[in-house]
Amino acid sequence: MSAQVKYERLDKLLSKLGYGARNDVRHWIKEGWISIQGETATSPAQKVNPADVRLEGEPLDHPDGLTIIYNKPLATVCSRKEGGRLIYDDFPDRWLDRKPPFSPVGRLDKETSGLLIVTDNGQLNHTLTSPKKHISKSYLITLAESLTGREVDIFAAGTLMLENDERPCLPAELMIHSETQASLTLHEGRYHQVRRMFVAIGNHVESLQRTHIGALSLADTELKAGEYRMTTELQLMGMVQPN
Ligand code: URA
Numbered sequence: 001m002s003a004q005v006k007y008e009r010l011d012k013l014l015s016k017l018g019y020g021a022r023n024d025v026r027h028w029i030k031e032g033w034i035s036i037q038g039e040t041a042t043s044p045a046q047k048v049n050p051a052d053v054r055l056e057g058e059p060l061d062h063p064d065g066l067t068i069i070y071n072k073p074l075a076t077v078c079s080r081k082e083g084g085r086l087i088y089d090d091f092p093d094r095w096l097d098r099k100p101p102f103s104p105v106g107r108l109d110k111e112t113s114g115l116l117i118v119t120d121n122g123q124l125n126h127t128l129t130s131p132k133k134h135i136s137k138s139y140l141i142t143l144a145e146s147l148t149g150r151e152v153d154i155f156a157a158g159t160l161m162l163e164n165d166e167r168p169c170l171p172a173e174l175m176i177h178s179e180t181q182a183s184l185t186l187h188e189g190r191y192h193q194v195r196r197m198f199v200a201i202g203n204h205v206e207s208l209q210r211t212h213i214g215a216l217s218l219a220d221t222e223l224k225a226g227e228y229r230m231t232t233e234l235q236l237m238g239m240v241q242p243n
Contacts, residue, residue: 005049005051006050007047007048007049008047008048008050009044009045009046009047009048010025010029010034010036010041010043010044010045010046010047010048010053011025011026011044011045013048013050013053013060013063014034014053014055014060015099016098016099017060017061017062017063017094017098018061018093018094018095018096018097018098018099019055019060019094022044025044026044028055029041029042029043029044033055033056034053034054034055035053035054035057036048036052036053036054037052041053050063050064051063061092061094062230065119065120065121065232065233066095066098066102066119066120066230067117067118067119067120067121067124067230067231067232067233067236068091068117068118068119068228068229068230068231069115069116069117069216069221069223069228069229069231069236070087070090070115070116070117070118070223070227070228071113071114071115071116071218071221071223071224071225071226071227071228072087072108072112072113072114072115072116072210072225073090073113073225073226074110074111074112074113074225075110075111076089076090076110077110078104078107078108078109078116079107080096084110087104087116087118090226090228091118091228098120100120100122101120102118102119102120103118103119103120103125104116104117104118105117105118105119105124105125105128105129106128106129106137106189108210109192109195109208111207111208112139112208112209112210113208113209113210113225114139114140114209114210114211114218115210115211115212115213115216115217115218115221116210117213117236118228119233121233123233124233124236124237127237128213128240129189131170131187131188134187135213135214135240135241136185136186136187136212136213136214137185137186137189137210137212137213138183138184138185138186138210138211138212139183139184139185139186139194139208139209139210139211140181140182140183140208140209140211141181141182141183141184141194141198141205141207141208142180142181142205142206142207142208143180143181143182143198143203143204143205143206144180144203144204144205144206145180145202145203145204146179146180147176147179147180147182147203149176151174151176151182151201151203152174152175152176154201155169155171155172155173155174155184155197156171156172156173156174157171158170158171160197160200160201161200162190162193162196162197162200163196163199163200165190169186169188169190169193169197170186170187170188171187172184172185172186172187172197173185180206183211184197185212194208195208213240214239214240214241215239215240215241215242216236216239216240
C-alpha cells in the first residue's frame with residue numbers, strides 16, 4: 001500500500017519544517033527561490049506535495065518526519081531550556097524550529113553519554129518509553145565503591161524504593177564486569193534512575209553510558225560521540241525489536 005500524499009499550504013509547510021515564518025516564505029516567493037515541480041511558486045497559499053517543492057533548488061529536509069539515532073556526548077543537555085551545551089548544537093538549527101517538536105526519547109542527564117533517539121514522531125516516542133511496550137534500556141556504569149555482588153539480587157527483587165518515589169522500581173538486571181564496573185538493564189525510565197538506584201544502596205555512579213535501547217546497540221551503530229544517523233520508525237523498530 002503506498003502512503004497517501006498530504007497536500008499542504010506552501011507557507012505552512014515551510015514554517016512547520018523550521019525554514020522560517022510565513023512572512024519569510026512570502027519574501028522567498030517574490031525572489032523566485034521556491035519552485036513546485038520545476039515551476040516558480042506564485043502563492044504562499046498554494047497547496048503542494050512536499051516532495052515537489054525545491055527551495056533554492058534543494059528538496060525539503062525530511063518533510064515526512066525526522067528520526068535520528070544519536071551518540072550523545074558527555075556534558076550536553078537534552079532540555080532546550082537549560083544553559084550550557086545542548087544536544088541541539090550537533091544538529092542543523094532548523095530542526096529546533098520544526099513542528100511537531102524534534103525531541104529526545106527519554107532524556108539522558110548532562111553527565112550521561114550514549115544512545116539517544118531524537119524524533120518528531122510522538123507515537124514512536126511513546127512506544128519507546130512506555131513500560132507497557134517492553135523496550136528495555138541498558139547502561140554501562142562505573143562506580144565509586146566496590147560492588148559486593150548483593151546488588152544483583154537487590155535490583156532483581158523489584159522492591160527497591162528510591163527517595164521521594166511511591167512505588168518500588170521494577171525488577172532490573174545487573175551484570176557485574178569487575179569490582180567497579182557493571183551493566184544494568186531497566187524496564188522503566190524514572191528521573192536519574194540509575195544514579196538514584198545506586199544511591200539507594202550506598203554507592204555512587206561515577207560514569208554512565210547508555211549502551212542499548214532494546215536490541216539496538218551503541219557499539220553496532222559505530223557512531224562517535226556527537227554523531228547521528230537518520231532512520232525511520234520502521235527501520236528503528238526493526239533494530240530495537242527484531243522479529
Ligand atoms: N539514569 C540516570 O541516572 N541518568 C540517565 O541519564 C539515564 C538513566
